[in-house]
Amino acid sequence: LNLKKKKTPSPEDSRFEGNKKQTTCTGATIEEETGNFPSTLAQANFNGQKKAGSAVDVPGLAYRNEDIMSESWRQHRKHVFVLSEAGKPIYSRYGNEEALSSTMGVMMALVSFVQAGANIILFFPSDEHTVVFLQKGPLVFVSVSATRQSEQQLRSELLHVYHQIISMLTQASINRIFERRKNFDLRRLLFGSEKVLDGLLDVMDSDPSFMLSAVQCLPLPSSSRDALSHILQKAVTPNLVFSFLIASNRLVSVVQEKTVLEDARLKPSDLHLLCNLIRASSAFQAGEIWTPICLPLFNHDCYFYAYVAYLDPPECTVCLVLLSTDKEAFYAVAECKRKIEEAFASQNALQWVANTQFYYVDDIGVANLKHFLYKPSKVPEMEVAYRSQEERIHLLDLYRNMHNRIQSTSRPLKLIYHSTGKETLLAWVTSKFEIFTCFTPLVTKKSAISELTKLLRWIKKEEDRLFICHLPKYSSAPQPGRSSTDRGSSDRPNTSDTGLLSLL
Secondary structure (H helix, E strand, C coil): CEEEECCCCCHHHHCCCCCCCEEEECCEEEECCCCECCCCCCEECCCCCEECCCCCCCCCHHHCCCCCCCHHHHCCCEEEEEEECCCCEEEECCCCCCCCHHHHHHHHHHHHHHHCCCEEEEEEECCCCEEEEEEECCEEEEEEECCCCCHHHHHHHHHHHHHHHHHHHCHHHHHHHHHHCCCCCCHHHHCCCHHHHHHHHHHHHHCCHHHHCCCCECCCCHHHHHHHHHHHHHCCCCCEEEEEEEECCEEEEEEEECCCCHHHCCCHHHHHHHHHHHHHCHHHHCCCEEEEECCCCCCCCCCEEEEEEECCCCCCCEEEEEEECCCCCHHHHHHHHHHHHHHHHHHCHHHHHHCCCCCCHHHHCCCCEEEEEEEECCCCCEECCCCCHHHHHHHHHHHHHHHHHHCCCCCCCCEEEEECCCCEEEEEECCCEEEEEEECCCCCHHHHHHHHHHHHHHHHHCHHHHCCCCCCEECCCCCCCCCHHHHCCCCCCCHHHHCCCCCC
């Protein structure tokens, strides 16, 4: 049992701004006193008429009503539970929350018992599982894992789950609700969004981008990527802050408004949450969607307003995402999309994306190489497929173990050579990059380092095609009364109406 002394909370830990009688919840104003809450994913069509919607149409719902007494329920590699401080169930990855209410009550009893001694429960290991706790305000997150992940990695995944919930409700709204009603059932606000959390946990099990805190890019010639970015730069409107082009769940291009400071750029975690929300719901494929979304690492108390539209229906593989700070800017942002479509059509730009040449380890010319991950400093990460889903999970577990050893606070390492019966792994971290490689099992350390050097030369040669190394910017004149100076003001009133505390 690992305990950490509890810190005295500061007044800033529970601060929020805005109207105290009402709060904005994903585009709809809700009355906290009445308990009448709308769907958490209110959407609007092009005509501006709101319709109820929810995150739907993702696999994995067969587990929602799984019998918690069955052996199959116990055999899952990783369970994740979310509950409130009052012990009320909010979410379970497997099984029905109501059936798990007594189990979650025991979890909350453990948390409360340790808190009574002015401590915080972090985790405890057992013979086959690691149980990790994370408490964020009035919410408690628990992971019960039989994987090879470390306590820090499991806590990082729980933090992503917390951020996904914040992305739909904002931290200020959650804190305010539980300050007034300790036993509030948060499932009333999250109804329909369980599939978003399911999708997030599923993708974290198989995508190393989360482990490396990176985003995968679609391989493109630098000239094609620059041309796409130039089109996005030309289609702007006041208060448009970020423009993204995403294809096959990979980042194609991103441009930002010039007044966004360098240290205020979106973090990979925020992009993961945004992409997961889009991927988890087929509603985004039905047309143009205007939906509020909070990006927790940018600002956890207010919303951006996201315009989401696919540019290649009915295939729906190329997605345009435009983020604005103005909740009334739907028509203006939709006009930006129209300009982008016209420019794409005139240059046949969608064909550039469709003709993307993916790479395979056999194309690189490095002997005995089976798989690798590479993350250069300050730009996204890339990945090569390994084979079956089982093999990919096995390999990712090995990478996680090496990543944990390299990032160890007690004994950080720069280079790790590790051989198993099926593969040989070599991990190397410098100030310029991180690389994780997998070779055939009989490769020696000297040979692996030699082949890794060849791989790095190939990556350097292909760098412009594989990564987004430069972030294009544009300038959008602010609306009257919304100057860049105003954006940086710390005493700006009623942040629920602005959608964002400040870009600065």
